[in-house]
Amino acid sequence: MLESLPMASQLTERTVVLGVTGGIAAYKAAELCRLLVKAGARVQVIMTAAACEFIAPLTMQTLSGREVLLDIFDSGRRAGVGHVEVASAADLIVVAPATADAIARFAAGMADDLLAAVVLASGAPILLAPAMNTTMWENPITQENLARLCRGGRATSVGPDAGQLACGWTGAGRMAEPDEILAAVLARLGSGVPARAGALEAQRVVVTAGPTWEAVDDVRFLGNRSSGKMGFALAEAAAALGAEVTLIAGPVGLDTPALVARRIDVESALEMREALRKTTPAADVVVMAAAVADFRPGVRVLGKLSRRDGKRQAARAARAIPLVPNPDLLAEIGRRRRGGRPYLMGFAAEVGLAGQALVERARSKLAEKACDLVVANEVGRAGVGFGSDENAVTLVFSDGRVVDLSRTRKDKLARAIWDTIGPELTVRQGPAQDPRETVPGAKNQRTSRAKGRDA
Secondary structure (H helix, E strand, O other), X not given: OHHHOOHHHOOOOOEEEEEEOOOOOHHHHHHHHHHHHHOOOEEEEEEOOOHHHOOOHHHHHHHHOOOOEXXXXXXXXXXXXXXXXXXXXXXXXXXEEEOHHHHHHHHOOOOOOHHHHHHHHOOOOEEEEEOOOHHHHHOHHHHHHHHHHHOOOOEEEOOOEEEEOOOOOEEEEEOOOHHHHHHHHHHHHOOOOOOOOOOOOOOEEEEEEOEOOEEOOOOOEEOOXXXXXXXXXXXXXXXXXXXXXXXXXXXXXXXXXXXXXXXXXXXXXXXXXXXXXXXXXXXXXXXXXXEOOOEEEOOOOOOOOOHHHOHHHHHHHHHOOOEEEOOOHHHHHXXXXXXXXXXXXXXXXXXXXXHHHHHHHHHHHHHHHOOOXXXXXXXXXXXXXOOOOEEEEEEEEOOOOEEEEEEEEXXXXXXXXXXXXXXXXXXXXXOOOOHHHHOOOOOOOOOXXXXXXXX
């Protein structure tokens, strides 16, 4: 995506404040600074005292072409109030690396050093690139601090990646690579990427994710291999763009993304249907990423089918379990739509279909389900699709457009999908009216952003 634009003009006339805090990943900030300058940005580097223990200010000064700011009092010795002037000039504040300590101080509204004071005094968007030990990253306090910062859409984060860490651990906590951070900078500033931070502000988005389990007896079920990772990534990316997201999750082992407003856990297709019935009337966008079982047992056996009951009896019982079709949840929403609302995104996971055959299958599904967009992908290939951290998809739109998104991590792919459909969403009319607001005397009980789950 970056190569499609003249590199030297992507950030022309943009001022990026690059905050470097005290982590071993500070060495990556030098390459990030170089990329920002190459993209045309005016880069003002601020380094904390701890950052100077890892990388020399002279390095950043040489790469940025500007004096590196280190101390809140030194910056104030010029005419005016230094930290306020820097804060006012910023189009974007990037903190890379963003340590657990820095995230905590920003979340608490502290201004005990120059970088924290600039973050507090500025109204510019903030992009955080977290970097820390795995346990520190997974600590609920760190997650809550980050969620508090990102609530409202001003601050967003990129990364961290998972892998070998400098401390010798393996896991999440490694700072995103400089080119990935640059892509996030372009997204935040709206240069070369359609969707910007806040592009989905005030939009109500419902996302389904994961499989459904259809009970055979009290122990067994019919299900599929969906992990829910793609749907969760789409929910997380939508929330980062400012949407109020309701996530309807099948039985998966994934934590609720920090910015998702509400999570509803379901098990069967009929339970998911009921959750959709309650949430879609007020939705502006519905994303049907869940892999809903096409069939369910028509009879649920009480207890457990067992060979101990005798082979003939068990075989007879197994043959006696009829399969009945589950409701087509995507088609039901398509039939209920009025005036093109909500924007409806379906998924088509196909086996053995690729290229034009996959596109044609998606076009058929568009017509059958009355969708605006079908995200089609071939499952069963090694490394992509169900259960994988990566995917490759083809976007097939109702207006005939076809967009191929090459293989990448599902979180990056989710952002690319929102980036692609962003312009279409912004030209539509304002958000759908919440049915609760049409009832005289009714109170708006919209769920606040939280990490908790609904039963």
